[in-house]
Amino acid sequence: MTDFPVVGVIGGGQLARMMQQAAIALGVELKVLSVGPRDSAALVISDVELGEHTDREAVLNFAHECDVVTFDHEHVPAEILNELINAGIRVEPGPQALVHAQDKITMREALTEAGIPCPAWQAVSREVSADEFVAAVDAFGQANGFPVVAKTSRGGYDGRGVWVLADGMQARELANQADLQNNANWLLEQFVPFTQELAAQVARTPSGQVLAYPVVRTVQTDGICTEVVAPAPGLDDETVAQAQSIALKVAQALGVTGMLAVELFDSEQGLLVNELAMRPHNSGHWSIDGAVTSQFENHLRAVLDLPLGATGLRAPVVVMENILGTESTPGYSAYPGVLAQDPRIKLHWYGKEPRAGRKLGHVTAYGEDLDEVVGRARFAAKSIADQ
Amino acid sequence: MTDFPVVGVIGGGQLARMMQQAAIALGVELKVLSVGPRDSAALVISDVELGEHTDREAVLNFAHECDVVTFDHEHVPAEILNELINAGIRVEPGPQALVHAQDKITMREALTEAGIPCPAWQAVSREVSADEFVAAVDAFGQANGFPVVAKTSRGGYDGRGVWVLADGMQARELANQADLQNNANWLLEQFVPFTQELAAQVARTPSGQVLAYPVVRTVQTDGICTEVVAPAPGLDDETVAQAQSIALKVAQALGVTGMLAVELFDSEQGLLVNELAMRPHNSGHWSIDGAVTSQFENHLRAVLDLPLGATGLRAPVVVMENILGTESTPGYSAYPGVLAQDPRIKLHWYGKEPRAGRKLGHVTAYGEDLDEVVGRARFAAKSIADQ
Numbered sequence: 001m002t003d004f005p006v007v008g009v010i011g012g013g014q015l016a017r018m019m020q021q022a023a024i025a026l027g028v029e030l031k032v033l034s035v036g037p038r039d040s041a042a043l044v045i046s047d048v049e050l051g052e053h054t055d056r057e058a059v060l061n062f063a064h065e066c067d068v069v070t071f072d073h074e075h076v077p078a079e080i081l082n083e084l085i086n087a088g089i090r091v092e093p094g095p096q097a098l099v100h101a102q103d104k105i106t107m108r109e110a111l112t113e114a115g116i117p118c119p120a121w122q123a124v125s126r127e128v129s130a131d132e133f134v135a136a137v138d139a140f141g142q143a144n145g146f147p148v149v150a151k152t153s154r155g156g157y158d159g160r161g162v163w164v165l166a167d168g169m170q171a172r173e174l175a176n177q178a179d180l181q182n183n184a185n186w187l188l189e190q191f192v193p194f195t196q197e198l199a200a201q202v203a204r205t206p207s208g209q210v211l212a213y214p215v216v217r218t219v220q221t222d223g224i225c226t227e228v229v230a231p232a233p234g235l236d237d238e239t240v241a242q243a244q245s246i247a248l249k250v251a252q253a254l255g256v257t258g259m260l261a262v263e264l265f266d267s268e269q270g271l272l273v274n275e276l277a278m279r280p281h282n283s284g285h286w287s288i289d290g291a292v293t294s295q296f297e298n299h300l301r302a303v304l305d306l307p308l309g310a311t312g313l314r315a316p317v318v319v320m321e322n323i324l325g326t327e328s329t330p331g332y333s334a335y336p337g338v339l340a341q342d343p344r345i346k347l348h349w350y351g352k353e354p355r356a357g358r359k360l361g362h363v364t365a366y367g368e369d370l371d372e373v374v375g376r377a378r379f380a381a382k383s384i385a386d387q
Numbered sequence: 388m389t390d391f392p393v394v395g396v397i398g399g400g401q402l403a404r405m406m407q408q409a410a411i412a413l414g415v416e417l418k419v420l421s422v423g424p425r426d427s428a429a430l431v432i433s434d435v436e437l438g439e440h441t442d443r444e445a446v447l448n449f450a451h452e453c454d455v456v457t458f459d460h461e462h463v464p465a466e467i468l469n470e471l472i473n474a475g476i477r478v479e480p481g482p483q484a485l486v487h488a489q490d491k492i493t494m495r496e497a498l499t500e501a502g503i504p505c506p507a508w509q510a511v512s513r514e515v516s517a518d519e520f521v522a523a524v525d526a527f528g529q530a531n532g533f534p535v536v537a538k539t540s541r542g543g544y545d546g547r548g549v550w551v552l553a554d555g556m557q558a559r560e561l562a563n564q565a566d567l568q569n570n571a572n573w574l575l576e577q578f579v580p581f582t583q584e585l586a587a588q589v590a591r592t593p594s595g596q597v598l599a600y601p602v603v604r605t606v607q608t609d610g611i612c613t614e615v616v617a618p619a620p621g622l623d624d625e626t627v628a629q630a631q632s633i634a635l636k637v638a639q640a641l642g643v644t645g646m647l648a649v650e651l652f653d654s655e656q657g658l659l660v661n662e663l664a665m666r667p668h669n670s671g672h673w674s675i676d677g678a679v680t681s682q683f684e685n686h687l688r689a690v691l692d693l694p695l696g697a698t699g700l701r702a703p704v705v706v707m708e709n710i711l712g713t714e715s716t717p718g719y720s721a722y723p724g725v726l727a728q729d730p731r732i733k734l735h736w737y738g739k740e741p742r743a744g745r746k747l748g749h750v751t752a753y754g755e756d757l758d759e760v761v762g763r764a765r766f767a768a769k770s771i772a773d774q
Contacts, residue, residue: 027736307727349414
């Protein structure tokens with residue numbers, strides 16, 4: 001009959017939801033392993049299995065019906081993924097790459113080994129006493145300056161699992177109250193006084209084709225991405241090339257397949273890698289409306305080992321603004337006003353229940369003039385989030 | 388909880404499938420009433436009910452769970468739609484508009500009444516004898532020239548239900564063998580020696596907002612649309628304005644809501660209306676990749692009475708080419724070659740089983756130069772249809 005492949009996505013969040021738009025075009029069938037039946041992706045995909053990504057049996061049963069398995073998030077335990085591979089199931093990206101997005105210490109070790117510029121960093125065992133933790137932070141701060149950034153090596157996201165420690169006293173408070181989940185250890189990092197944050201995305205296929213997207217400027221508020229401007233305004237060609245080259249090097253060094261996002265600090269020390277994501281990423285949502293090929297389509301193409309699509313911009317300036325929930329997010333009832341105000345705005349709603357601080361959707365504006373485009377995007381996002 | 392509406396689509400074809408891409412972005416939940424579980428749209432929509440569009444009970448049950456009902460095709464009987472409306476269900480476009488897309492005689496009467504230019508036409512009852520039919524064709528041909536086009540007033544599509552009669556002998560053959568389905572009558576139409584075929588699309592909301600898309604040139608082969616070029620090359624501004632004005636007038640005169648496509652002959656007699664479609668239409672598939680707002684998004688916006696999105700082109704030239712099935716359509720196995728050849732081509736596959744002459748998908752190319760863009764689109768479509 002048809003030889004079109006089935007792609008299994010573990011996790012039912014908005015990334016899987018937006019992958020579905022690309023899958024519909026490519027004629028590729030998407031299956032999703034979702035925790036709840038009303039999760040963002042489960043609402044828009046016909047083939048949903050319910051289960052936790054940590055449930056070995058659920059993941060194995062799910063994967064056996066797929067030609068290739070990929071991810072909405074990086075939290076599937078490597079042991080389970082290795083079992084899939086041993087059972088002959090294709091997993092993209094594979095656990096040997098994914099482990100670097102799961103564990104920030106493993107990531108720092110690999111990047112440092114590969115000669116990729118990082119902030120100064122140091123691993124501290126979860127087993128240390130409060131006194132030992134304070135001493136470690138103090139010593140690290142003395143060498144690299146205060147404040148010191150402390151992170152849980154596993155399981156943090158959107159600003160959670162990250163603490164900025166001004167001094168030893170704050171280190172003691174943290175040691176006394178923090179409860180490291182997921183068998184995580186401590187990662188201490190130099191606080192980088194960056195001038196701006198950038199993100200460099202690449203897509204890479206198992207056959208080794210790699211394509212870079214334009215480098216973007218990201219704005220984080222309280223650890224959550226709020227705005228992305230493509231291309232990063234005013235960035236000189238050399239820095240663009242350097243950011244893309246770092247991302248390509250990371251993809252190759254770690255054997256990433258699918259989309260890779262490298263979040264970078266642009267600082268006096270030059271570009272330093274902050275975080276990695278091995279999946280479509282918030283910094284690439286602009287590409288749905290703003291690039292020839294969206295990050296979601298290129299993620300699918302990459303995990304299927306198909307040739308990648310062009311990554312160029314479709315407008316001089318593209319701005320993505322997240323819609324962050326508030327207590328009074330009006331959602332749909334704000335649509336008429338927003339859509340009438342700006343017939344060129346592109347709305348993306350994730351089907352999630354409004355909750356304060358939650359990413360409910362995003363808007364994309366594009367055009368010629370940075371200020372005008374930023375203004376349109378911010379107005380629309382603000383109107384929908386909290387009219 | 389959430390106040391996002393549920394849109395019910397009757398019919399599980401590729402139009403409902405592509406509406407799902409737009410629904411995912413808008414956060415609008417799509418339900419589909421589909422004949423089979425493997426129909427094009429049923430594969431990609433989570434909420435599928437199985438049933439025929441002619442099954443009164445199936446349609447009523449389906450519609451009761453929807454905030455508004457719209458269509459993948461125009462074949463739902465008006466009696467059923469009137470029942471829905473009497474039950475308080477919103478139906479867009481309503482039966483009073485849709486009847487003009489269901490019955491070509493009703494359409495010709497209404498357009499003529501509204502002063503919209505049509506080929507010469509004449510209705511002939513299904514009850515006439517073969518002799519009477521031949522006499523009617525002869526008289527019509529004498530007045531308007533041979534050949535004479537005979538159509539079934541109801542149920543024809545993609546070239547089916549249309550006959551070109553060179554003379555009275557062919558009229559007799561047709562009368563002897565034709566079996567008019569759906570209680571249809573005969574519609575005789577003047578054969579128009581057109582220089583090209585055009586399509587003008589508009590979106591119209593229940594509140595009366597109307598927006599026109601750029602006028603496109605369509606190419607039909609054996610009655611099936613094969614190629615669409617946006618904007619129609621070399622068309623003078625006056626003809627563009629005239630085509631758009633005809634479409635707006637039709638939308639208003641017939642009370643259409645959602646997308647309306649008006650297929651036009653560009654001829655020595657000027658522009659003449661050929662056919663109408665009250666839904667997203669093949670002549671507008673280019674808009675997914677080539678317009679600010681796709682016809683599918685504007686159809687949903689319109690049936691929800693939301694403000695319409697901008698309809699402008701995103702590139703100087705956009706070309707859509709249908710992928711028509713053959714005995715040996717390779718489908719997915721042609722992807723690597725096609726995608727490697729042209730990283731900017733946009734593929735759309737409908738998830739249907741290959742069959743000779745069946746619309747399996749389409750490709751869209753865009754760029755600056757007409758010949759280059761047409762060449763890319765044709766190459767890709769041909770490669771996927773029959774390598």
